[in-house]
Amino acid sequence: MPTMEIAKPQTGELPKVKGPQMNDRDHINDILMLEKYMTTGFNTGLNEVQNPELRKTISSILNTQHESQWQLFNLMFEKGWYKMKAADKQEITQAKQQFSGYSSQFPTFS
Numbered sequence: 001m002p003t004m005e006i007a008k009p010q011t012g013e014l015p016k017v018k019g020p021q022m023n024d025r026d027h028i029n030d031i032l033m034l035e036k037y038m039t040t041g042f043n044t045g046l047n048e049v050q051n052p053e054l055r056k057t058i059s060s061i062l063n064t065q066h067e068s069q070w071q072l073f074n075l076m077f078e079k080g081w082y083k084m085k086a087a088d089k090q091e092i093t094q095a096k097q098q099f100s101g102y103s104s105q106f107p108t109f110s
Helices: 024-048 052-078 089-105
Strands: none
Touching: 024 052
């Protein structure tokens, strides 16, 4: 069965053979990767901060970063610059089986 992609038709002109210059897609993708990197750092900070006010501030920043990340992703998707592979039923079943067994490994606290 062929792999199905979730994508929109690409809009705008991109060079067929890419040179060293960055185009719009490159710039947006670069910012998207930075947003993903930053959310990872803020997630770690949020998990490890003790001060309630600082935690609230980091949480607010993290929410803003996630919104920015979503907007960039959506822009790239709408322009056809971000494609995803649709999972078939067999892949979904395999993932479900793989991860459903993990819950038995979690510690229980009483």
